[in-house]
Amino acid sequence: MSPRQLPPVIGASVRRSDGQDKVRGAAVYGMDHVEPGMLHARLLRSPLPAGRIVRLDTSRAATMPGVRAVVTAADAPHLSGWVVKDQRLMAADEVRYVGEPVAAVAADTVEQAAAAVAAIDLEIDPLPAILTFDDALASDARPIHPARDTYTGAGPGGGNVAWESGLERGAVEDAFAAADLVVTDEFSTPRQHQSPIEPHVAVGRFEQGRYVVHSPAQYPFLVRDRVAEFLGVRSSAVRVIVSTIGGGFGGKLDAMLEPFACLLARRTGRPVRVANTRAEELATASPRENAVVRLRTAVRADGTLLAQEGEVIGDNGAYSGETVFCASIPPVLLGATYRIPNVRYRSRVVYTNTTPTAAFRGVNAPYCVFAQEMHLDHIARELGVDRRELRLRNVLRAGEEMVNGQPLPDAALVDAFDAVEKVAPWAELTAARRPYRGVGIAAVTWLSNPGPGGATVKVNEDGTVTVVSGGAEIGTGAMATSVRQIVAAELGVPVEDVLLAQTDTDSASFDGGAQGSRTVFGVGNAAADAAGQVREQLLKAAADILEAAPDDLELAEGHVAVRGAPHKRVPIATVASTALWSTGPIAATGRHIAPPLPFDSACMSGAVFTHFVAATYHVHLAEVEVDPDTGAVRVLRYVVAQDVGRAINPQMIEGQIEGGVLQGLGYALLEDLRVDGGRVVDDDLESYRLPTALDAPPLEISLLENPCSYGPFGGKGVAEPPIIPVAAALGAAVADAIGRPVHELPLTPFAVLAALRGEQDGVGKELA
Amino acid sequence: MTYSFHINGHPVEIGSAAMTGLLEVLRDELGLRGAKPGCGEGRCGACTVLVDDVPVASCLYPVALAQSRHVRTVEGLAAPDGPLTPVQDALLEHGGVQCGACIPGVVMTLTALLERTLRPTPDQICDALVGNLCRCTGYHKIVEAAVAVGRGEER
Amino acid sequence: MTSAAPTSTAAPEVRAVSSLEEASQVLAELGPDGAALAGGTWIMRRPLRSEPWHRVYVPVAGLPGLRELDVRPTSSQAQLGAGLTHTELVAELADGTSVPAALAGLAAAARLSAFPQVRNVATLGGNIAAARVGFRQADLVPALLAAGARLQLGYPDGRADRPVADFLGEAGRPAGEILAGVAVPTPPDRFAGFGRLTVRGAGEYAVVNVAVSVDVDPDGTVRSARVAVGALEPVPRLIPEAAAVLVGRPLDGTSAREAGSAAAAAVDARDDRLAPGWYRRAVLPALLERACAQATSTTGPAWTATDEGEPR
CATH class of the missing domain: 3.10.20.30 (Beta-grasp domain)
Known part of the structure; x- marks a missing residue:
């Protein structure tokens, strides 16, 4: 469909349907949900990173004032897990991280619950904690999960390797032997916490023999299944109702507090609320994994990349969330942007006695791209080749294959480089060099999560349209604007007349969750499919009224009209109400599944994630200034060129870019969720530094429309990519500014000043 | 008491x-x-x-x-059944609301700022907002909204 | 502002009083069970610091006498009530032309501290009191130390004046002591500045804060000087070694950095969650240069930066 033919609502920056409630303070978030007779729960959490529980006596706590129930592992003994079933709701005989739930108390007030938690008698016989990759991977390392291989869903690997995947293509040894230059680097990156303004919270009740839980869940169907698994019931025995979500960024995909709320509600017969404090949130709510990336690359003197070996180690923490699933992304991602004909990649996710890690916007990509791009800068330096030129020489062009053999017919990386160049000419930036100023440029190919989705579209008798889906509005506007725009465009109704039903696993068909930039793509496709069926139903029902053939009818301006005779038309409201008695109510359920794409499965092992659906292409450029006195990095300029498929709501996309870049800036310069002796050091918002309004850099954004043949109106995922290349672009710019390579994040003033003054690694990492 | x-x-x-x-x-x-x-x-x-x-x-x-x-x-600020205040309206018009959990606080900070400073500059707005963390928007559209209110572009 | 650790675990009470004398009397009777309450931003975080509440809090910030303010340039000293908020201090001290230059450091400290929601309620007296009990980043305190300020303390049986440093340094405080106000000398040849370093743009505790004030002879020679730093050690304090470097020469970038180096050598900067100690020392020369540049920026002697960079 060419832009000319697009309905005007596609590409319009319409307002969000939940906006009025949000600015009036009327929106009911998970943290705002209350029910009559509601109890409050607190958790007893392990104070030690590793040990055997030798005594757990809740008898005194159970008799404390206001206490209604105390539960322990005995009350929920089932193993569960998103991918690998390696965890119980509460520790049974062994604790594996500081903060692991051991018991839970429901009481009339939070204070009473907390007092009862404090009265639980817990004795733990400590075990030596395994906190680092080296310790976990040592040949004689104590297995954190001795029963690892018996877990349902256990992946390739062994010992403390929770999952291992790899990708091998071409003749790696031959290519290295023929190389003019071999460059080696190692990078390490920190944990980053999602830190939405709303911490995790859930309110559960038991009703008609089923668990009902209100939660700000990003992926309600996963939460449903996980609650059911933890509690040993079938998934239909759990209903998840999604409240307004106060931010997620991946942190609210998996179940966390919902099973506690449900279990305690069942036990007490009362609604139960469980909420994390900010300290609990930072210490126990699964962050982005810390990682190490090792790269070794063979290049020709002219800068052509010949071969690459790569090893990625990510920290799983003590139990498996989505991190194991994502282990197979790095091998594809490392070869998704540049032409590297011969590769050997290995990716491992390793158990440690630390807080479990999980998804955060862009999953593994920010550190993989950071590593790859810093490594390319290193190669450019060694060869004396311009950094941008090196990239253009190797970047994948339209029709070329990624490392997994998947062709990219619509690759627009060169276009993205061009778009950035137009805004910020590289030669000018690099020619006008001044001391302590630097520039960096980075590129990435990313995907739209291929998860399945469904949506029901029904036409109400007043002519409005309701969309019922499992899609969760996490704030991006994907549901509150874009999906409504897609349906409005399909049915020719005003976007204000497209309503969203509250997301509820009882009423919606399955949806793959607000993750991986997939809502506009997945829910949008499903809703468009449903709307297409509804359109046929409307035309058929209207044909009788208008005495015309359905093929001669069209939908526009809230009416069904005879094509070419616009005065012969009937309001959709009339069609819908008439149809009740002729064809039956107008409604249909649509489905979305990503189409199969060609790739070379033989080159991969242990891969859950094999290829990139609805791939998108991005280039970021940063210019920074470093204060030589303090090591402070000031971002003077930040330029983004992003392939968005189709800009269904440009303003919302810009919002994703502005927010994603600032989260990426946090990752690059500020945020460092440190773990010391198994304890999360940064458990408040004083030392875990989230970017403020004063930290937001000046931004220049180019949206590149590069429609996806199987996306709604050409749409692709847009929300994750903006965070991905930021650490790479900023890291490269800082390295350029200080004239020293960068191998670690974040580039705090401490780290930058240490680098400037030539101090050894670790100087900036001292802790009290 | x-x-x-x-x-x-x-x-x-x-x-x-x-x-x-x-x-x-x-x-x-x-x-x-x-x-x-x-x-x-x-x-x-x-x-x-x-x-x-x-x-x-x-x-x-x-x-x-x-x-x-x-x-x-x-x-x-606004009557529940009445129109939005200029600050509230501008935040929506400029796309300054995503998850919205920070927004009640942002609205109050900006309301106070604009009651004292009729046409705040972006720098003044950022200074006023430094105690309001937003994890979603990157702040740009919130600042744009406040600038627009100051310029009288909102009613 | 009591000397012994509080013991109460029950919900604390707030007891309203109508005068400084009454507050002092009530707190004296309560002993370790009572404490003065100003803006509350430090005390309200007691549970987060795992500190028990006192049994009784006595609000003092609005009491008569605690909101007095006199910063007339004709006076030999400025009088600042302890109940003034940071925001009020900024409003009163920000006008550099009619306010004595000796107050410029205090004005900057109040302006740069925390963020509006805290500045609007946190008081001068609360900042000083909190600095005694763990708030080593208290921004106003180094500025007061460098300015040579004296605290005006109220007791059940009268009043007394003490230098800020004495108040901070002495081990215990008598029950019933209330911070009523601050007198800051404002000789016409005194110039003051303040520097504050944060990791983010603002809105967080200072990694280091540093304040300076200098008395300058007509020929530009510094006759006497005071340098104070905060956030490095458990309590903000004056660094005489740094001040000595400034005396007997014109104030410029070179002398400021030398003084900063002397300060770095004199402090015991510890690592904590917010910053490594080596870093806090390392930035002192630059930060003191910034503070000195501010001290001379409006009415002081002409400023010459070091080769190492323009003051920011």
């Missing part, structure tokens, strides 16, 4: 314990759940309300100190 003060122009009497945070009183006693308990440690600004027209972190504000004062919350 009861404490008497005004909430959004209406007198109230509160029997909460003296050092209870005003946020808790607003949410649990008065049913005003617009201000958000984002961190409970006075560092995120989602609980910002105005006390005698200046922004305060209501989680750190003992209810006893509210005695005889005038407290304004996000619920008191």
Whole structure:
């Protein structure tokens, strides 16, 4: 469909349907949900990173004032897990991280619950904690999960390797032997916490023999299944109702507090609320994994990349969330942007006695791209080749294959480089060099999560349209604007007349969750499919009224009209109400599944994630200034060129870019969720530094429309990519500014000043 | 001990314990759940309300100190069935709202700023907003919205 | 502001009083069970610091006498009530032309501290009191130390004046002592500045804060000087070694950095969650240069930066 033919609502920056409630303070978030007779729960959490529980006596706590129930592992003994079933709701005989739930108390007030938690008698016989990759991977390392291989869903690997995947293509040894230059680097990156303004919270009740839980869940169907698994019931025995979500960024995909709320509600017969404090949130709510990336690359003197070996180690923490699933992304991602004909990649996710890690916007990509791009800068330096030129020489062009053999017919990386160049000419930036100023440029190919989705579209008798889906509005506007725009465009109704039903696993068909930039793509496709069926139903029902053939009818301006005779038309409201008695109510359920794409499965092992659906292409450029006195990095300029498929709501996309870049800036310069002796050091918002309004850099954004043949109106995922290349672009710019390579994040003033003054690694990492 | 003060122009009497945070009183006693308990440690600004027209972190504000004062919350800005205030409207017009959990606090901070400074510059706006963390938007569109209100582009 | 650790675990009470004398009397009777309450931003975080509440809090910030303010340039000293908020201090001290230059450091400290929601309620007296009990980043305190300020303390049986450093340094405080106000000398040849370093743009505790004030002879020679730093050690303090470097020469970038180096050598900067100690020392020369540049920026002697960079 060419832009000319697009309905005007596609590409319009319409307002969000939940906006009025949000600015009036009327929106009911998970943290705002209350029910009559509601109890409050607190958790007893392990104070030690590793040990055997030798005594757990809740008898005194159970008799404390206001206490209604105390539960322990005995009350929920089932193993569960998103991918690998390696965890119980509460520790049974062994604790594996500081903060692991051991018991839970429901009481009339939070204070009473907390007092009862404090009265639980817990004795733990400590075990030596395994906190680092080296310790976990040592040949004689104590297995954190001795029963690892018996877990349902256990992946390739062994010992403390929770999952291992790899990708091998071409003749790696031959290519290295023929190389003019071999460059080696190692990078390490920190944990980053999602830190939405709303911490995790859930309110559960038991009703008609089923668990009902209100939660700000990003992926309600996963939460449903996980609650059911933890509690040993079938998934239909759990209903998840999604409240307004106060931010997620991946942190609210998996179940966390919902099973506690449900279990305690069942036990007490009362609604139960469980909420994390900010300290609990930072210490126990699964962050982005810390990682190490090792790269070794063979290049020709002219800068052509010949071969690459790569090893990625990510920290799983003590139990498996989505991190194991994502282990197979790095091998594809490392070869998704540049032409590297011969590769050997290995990716491992390793158990440690630390807080479990999980998804955060862009999953593994920010550190993989950071590593790859810093490594390319290193190669450019060694060869004396311009950094941008090196990239253009190797970047994948339209029709070329990624490392997994998947062709990219619509690759627009060169276009993205061009778009950035137009805004910020590289030669000018690099020619006008001044001391302590630097520039960096980075590129990435990313995907739209291929998860399945469904949506029901029904036409109400007043002519409005309701969309019922499992899609969760996490704030991006994907549901509150874009999906409504897609349906409005399909049915020719005003976007204000497209309503969203509250997301509820009882009423919606399955949806793959607000993750991986997939809502506009997945829910949008499903809703468009449903709307297409509804359109046929409307035309058929209207044909009788208008005495015309359905093929001669069209939908526009809230009416069904005879094509070419616009005065012969009937309001959709009339069609819908008439149809009740002729064809039956107008409604249909649509489905979305990503189409199969060609790739070379033989080159991969242990891969859950094999290829990139609805791939998108991005280039970021940063210019920074470093204060030589303090090591402070000031971002003077930040330029983004992003392939968005189709800009269904440009303003919302810009919002994703502005927010994603600032989260990426946090990752690059500020945020460092440190773990010391198994304890999360940064458990408040004083030392875990989230970017403020004063930290937001000046931004220049180019949206590149590069429609996806199987996306709604050409749409692709847009929300994750903006965070991905930021650490790479900023890291490269800082390295350029200080004239020293960068191998670690974040580039705090401490780290930058240490680098400037030539101090050894670790100087900036001292802790009290 | 009861404490008497005004909430959004209406007198109230509160029997909460003296050092209870005003946020808790607003949410649990008065049913005003617009201000958000984002961190409970006075560092995120989602609980910002105005006390005698200046922004305060209501989680750190003992209810006893509210005695005889005038407290304004996000619920008191626009009539529930009336039009939005210019600040509220501009935030939507400029796309400054995503998840929105920070927004009640942002609205109060910007309202106070614009009551004192008719045409704030972006720098003044950022200075005013530094105690309001937003994890979604990157702040640009929030600042644009405030600039627009100052320029009178919003009603 | 009591000397012994509080013991109460029950919900604390707030007892309203109508005068400084009454507050002092009540607190004296309560002993370790009572404490003065100003803006509350430090005290309200007691549970987060795992500190028990006192049994009784006595609000003092609005009491008569605690909100007095006199910063007339004709006076030999400025009088600042302890109940003034940071925001009020900024409003009163920000106008550089009619306010004595000796107050410029204090004005900057009040302006740069924390963020609006805290500045609007946190008081001068609360900042000083909190600095005694763990708030080593208290921004106003180094500025007061460098300015040579004296605290005006109220007791059940009268009043007394003490230098800020004495108040901070002495081990215990008598029950019933109330911080009523601050007197800051404002000789016409005194110039003051303040520097504050944060990791983010603002809105967080200072990694280091540093304040300076200098008395300058007509020929530009510094006759006497005071340098104070905060956030490095458990309590902010004066660094005489740094001040000595400034004396007997014109104030410029070179002398400021030398003084900063002397300060770095004199402090015991510890690591904590917010910053490594080596870093806090390392930035002192630059930060003191910034503070000195501010001290001379409006009415002081002409400023010459070091080769190492323009003051920011």
